[in-house]
Amino acid sequence: MNLPPGREGEERDRAWMELALAEAEEAAREGEVPVGCLIVKGDRLLARAHNATERLGDPTAHAEMQAIRAATALLGESRLRECELFVTLEPCFMCAGALVLARLDRVVYGARDPKFGGCGSLWDIPSDRRVNHRVRLRGGVLAERAAKMLKAFFQGRR
Numbered sequence: 001m002n003l004p005p006g007r008e009g010e011e012r013d014r015a016w017m018e019l020a021l022a023e024a025e026e027a028a029r030e031g032e033v034p035v036g037c038l039i040v041k042g043d044r045l046l047a048r049a050h051n052a053t054e055r056l057g058d059p060t061a062h063a064e065m066q067a068i069r070a071a072t073a074l075l076g077e078s079r080l081r082e083c084e085l086f087v088t089l090e091p092c093f094m095c096a097g098a099l100v101l102a103r104l105d106r107v108v109y110g111a112r113d114p115k116f117g118g119c120g121s122l123w124d125i126p127s128d129r130r131v132n133h134r135v136r137l138r139g140g141v142l143a144e145r146a147a148k149m150l151k152a153f154f155q156g157r158r
Contacts, residue, residue: 010141013086013108013138013141014141014142016038016040016084016086016108017086017088017108017110017141017142018142019036019038019045019048019086020036020037020038020048020086020087020088020110021036021088021110021142021145021146021149022036023036023037023038023048023049023050023063023088024036024050024063024088024146024149025149026050027050027051027052027063028149028153030050030052030054030055031054032050032051032052032053032054032055033051033053033150033153034050034051034088034149034150034153035050035051035062035063035087035088035089035150036048036049036050036063036087036088037049037050037063037064037066037067037085037086037087037088038067038085038086038087039067039068039070039071039080039083039084039085039086039104040083040084040086041080041082041083041084042082046070046071046074046075046083047066047067047068047070047071047074048067048070049063049064049066049067049070050063050066051063051066052066060094062091062092062094062095063087063088064085064087064091064095064098064099065094065095065098067085067087068080068085068098068102071083072102078102079102079103080102080103080104081103081105082105083104083105084104084105084106084107084108085099085104085106085107085108086107086108086109086141087107087108087109087110088109088110088111088142088146088149089109089110089111089113089146089150090109090110090111090112090113090117090118090119090120090121090139091107091109091113091117091118091119092113092116092117092118093116093118093122093123093125094118095118096118096119096123096125096126097118097125099119099125099126099135100125100126100131100132100133100134100135101133103133104135105135105136106135106136106137106138107119107126107135107136107137107138108137108138108139108141109137109138109139109140109141110139110140110141110142110143110145110146110147111143111144111146111147111150112139112140112143119137119139120137120139124137
């Protein structure tokens with residue numbers, strides 16, 4: 001699936017984030033924390049994924065990690081240059097490190113994560129000048145919808 005041509009800037013980011021939110025909804029239906037993620041190159045969708053930690057019994061199976069694995073497998077290389085990652089929740093420390101290692105150009109996220117956020121809330125790993133690659137970040141895209149979905153999920157578990 002590809003994004004229709006002609007969409008740019010904020011409209012483009014919102015369109016991709018809508019698809020990431022659909023992935024988050026799928027995660028919630030599966031009993032996973034509702035986080036969805038996409039990796040795109042230009043207007044081409046390379047990978048889409050959602051949290052799978054419960055299903056796989058793997059604490060590293062975050063949406064971002066799943067999408068990075070799928071995109072690198074599709075491209076046959078370990079670097080995701082000229083690619084962007086769209087995710088409904090600010091990446092955690094682990095995922096933020098993976099963004100740098102994968103050499104993603106840009107990350108767009110929805111809701112901030114004040115407890116584990118590695119892209120500005122607690123630390124800002126992708127922008128740290130001490131690492132060998134910096135990732136451009138944009139937060140807050142459809143943040144209210146993403147946060148509402150997370151809040152509903154956790155309220156339902158209490």
